Amino acid sequence: MPRMDKDAYMARRMAGRPSEELMAPGGRKAIAKLGEELAARGGDLIRQSFGEDAGFIERFIATLKQGALDRDRTCVNTVARIYKLTDQENKLTVEFIHSLGVESEDQLRRMVEAVKAAEGADVLDGVERAAAYLEAALTIHPEHRQAVVLRLGGVVPIPGSERV
Numbered sequence: 001m002p003r004m005d006k007d008a009y010m011a012r013r014m015a016g017r018p019s020e021e022l023m024a025p026g027g028r029k030a031i032a033k034l035g036e037e038l039a040a041r042g043g044d045l046i047r048q049s050f051g052e053d054a055g056f057i058e059r060f061i062a063t064l065k066q067g068a069l070d071r072d073r074t075c076v077n078t079v080a081r082i083y084k085l086t087d088q089e090n091k092l093t094v095e096f097i098h099s100l101g102v103e104s105e106d107q108l109r110r111m112v113e114a115v116k117a118a119e120g121a122d123v124l125d126g127v128e129r130a131a132a133y134l135e136a137a138l139t140i141h142p143e144h145r146q147a148v149v150l151r152l153g154g155v156v157p158i159p160g161s162e163r164v
Contacts, residue, residue, distance in 0.1 A: 028074055 039046055050057060064082075067075025083089050102108045118126060138145050 064075050064079050068079045080092065083092050097105070097108055100108070100111075102111065134148065138148060
């Protein structure tokens with residue numbers, strides 16, 4: 001096996017894709033440059049070709065979206081740029097906010113304010129609040145006591161008793 005083939009195989013192997021070809025260094029830039037040159041020289045022909053083949057556009061978009069979901073940096077950047085060029089950035093923002101588990105902008109604002117308030121708070125005050133919360137929560141949900149005790153690595157007393 002020639003040296004280059006072995007290196008390419010090892011690169012694919014380390015990337016978790018032993019049967020796929022990987023893009024050569026600088027290959028993405030070369031393809032992007034070629035696309036720009038083709039668009040400059042034959043823009044009308046390309047527009048006509050793309051316009052006639054809606055299936056290609058759908059597959060292309062699906063490929064970009066899947067690449068972005070797989071965290072391919074080029075695809076993520078391309079999708080983000082397309083959103084920006086089509087004035088759809090607000091959709092990305094909304095999706096990001098929802099991915100944080102927030103239902104509304106007001107709820108996000110309250111979360112940010114709570115974090116900011118906590119940043120300036122005294123550490124001992126935060127510990128006291130956390131302890132009070134745990135005490136109340138474990139009284140309501142005693143089934144979680146064992147997990148909390150294990151997590152803290154010690155003994156957490158049940159209110160009104162001396163040991164767990």
